[in-house]
Amino acid sequence: MTERKDTIFAEPQDIKKFEFDQKVVEVFPDMIKRSVPGYTTIIQGIAEIAQRFVQPNSTIYDLGCSLGAASLAIRQTVDRSDCRIIAVDNSPAMIERCQMIQSSYNFAMPIEVMEADINELEMSSASMVILNFTLQFLPRGHRQQLVNRIYDALLPGGCLVLSEKITLQHKDLDEHIIDLHHDFKKQNGYSDMEIAQKRAALENVLLPDTREKHYQRFANAGFNQFDSWFQHYNFASFIAVK
Numbered sequence: 522m523t524e525r526k527d528t529i530f531a532e533p534q535d536i537k538k539f540e541f542d543q544k545v546v547e548v549f550p551d552m553i554k555r556s557v558p559g560y561t562t563i564i565q566g567i568a569e570i571a572q573r574f575v576q577p578n579s580t581i582y583d584l585g586c587s588l589g590a591a592s593l594a595i596r597q598t599v600d601r602s603d604c605r606i607i608a609v610d611n612s613p614a615m616i617e618r619c620q621m622i623q624s625s626y627n628f629a630m631p632i633e634v635m636e637a638d639i640n641e642l643e644m645s646s647a648s649m650v651i652l653n654f655t656l657q658f659l660p661r662g663h664r665q666q667l668v669n670r671i672y673d674a675l676l677p678g679g680c681l682v683l684s685e686k687i688t689l690q691h692k693d694l695d696e697h698i699i700d701l702h703h704d705f706k707k708q709n710g711y712s713d714m715e716i717a718q719k720r721a722a723l724e725n726v727l728l729p730d731t732r733e734k735h736y737q738r739f740a741n742a743g744f745n746q747f748d749s750w751f752q753h754y755n756f757a758s759f760i761a762v763k
């Protein structure tokens with residue numbers, strides 16, 4: 522499929538809350554690559570982590586899968602038919618497109634693509650759980666409970682990979698890093714207006730936490746091994762092992 526260019530915020534508009542609707546689905550691969558520093562590296566890294574952590578006869582959960590980029594990279598890399606991926610998103614438009622994409626490939630590892638709220642998903646026998654830029658969209662009050670349920674669903678030795686936009690603890694440094702992220706978007710062809718309008722649309726929708734807050738949540742859930750394995754500006758990916 523050819524990738525369509527993201528021009529959603531290119532014209533002046535009344536700013537509505539950002540949603541993962543059909544318009545976003547159409548441009549999502551372009552949008553996420555031009556917006557998230559390191560996105561392609563993170564997807565590759567997730568597949569490499571999977572090679573190491575996926576256990577026989579286990580389940581891999583891709584929570585907030587969007588078009589299933591992480592799932593696809595794992596299926597391409599881990600050649601196992603005794604495991605399965607469950608890819609979940611609560612956006613009907615994302616799920617419909619994700620199903621279409623995933624079913625056009627024939628890999629050993631089966632995948633189930635599900636429309637559901639990850640706050641209500643039953644999980645078990647997991648060797649790997651992926652939250653790739655999803656937790657940041659959940660109300661803060663729901664986040665600990667989800668991380669706890671992931672910990673409970675993981676097999677011993679299983680891992681959670683959590684990628685997030687983060688806030689830095691020191692306010693001045695945080696502002697510099699946010700500016701560097703905006704420079705990154707400009708270099709990728711977004712105008713100042715596109716950047717400002719998207720920022721306004723994400724206000725109170727994408728709520729970033731600090732690294733320290735994520736570490737506290739991992740510890741509260743019971744994880745005693747966790748660290749970051751990737752960071753580019755204010756975009757980081759963490760791994761927590763049960």
Ligand SMILES: C[S@@+](CC[C@H](N)C(=O)[O-])C[C@H]1O[C@@H](n2cnc3c(N)ncnc32)[C@H](O)[C@@H]1O
Pocket residue numbers: 541553584585586587588589590591609610611612615637638639640652653654655658659
């Ligand atoms: C930035 S995208 C994730 C990108 C994707 N994981 C990837 O690697 O390309 C965030 C996704 O989380 C989904 N999402 C947000 N809240 C959710 C919830 N409560 N349950 C399921 N999916 C959710 C959104 O619909 C959206 O598709």
Ligand SMILES: O=C(O)C(=O)C[C@]1(C(=O)O)C=C[C@H](O)C=C1
Pocket residue numbers: 552553556557654686719723727
């Ligand atoms: O565009 C931004 O500033 C973002 O924060 C990127 C981000 C994310 O981190 O999830 C936000 C929404 C989606 O469009 C994809 C990426």
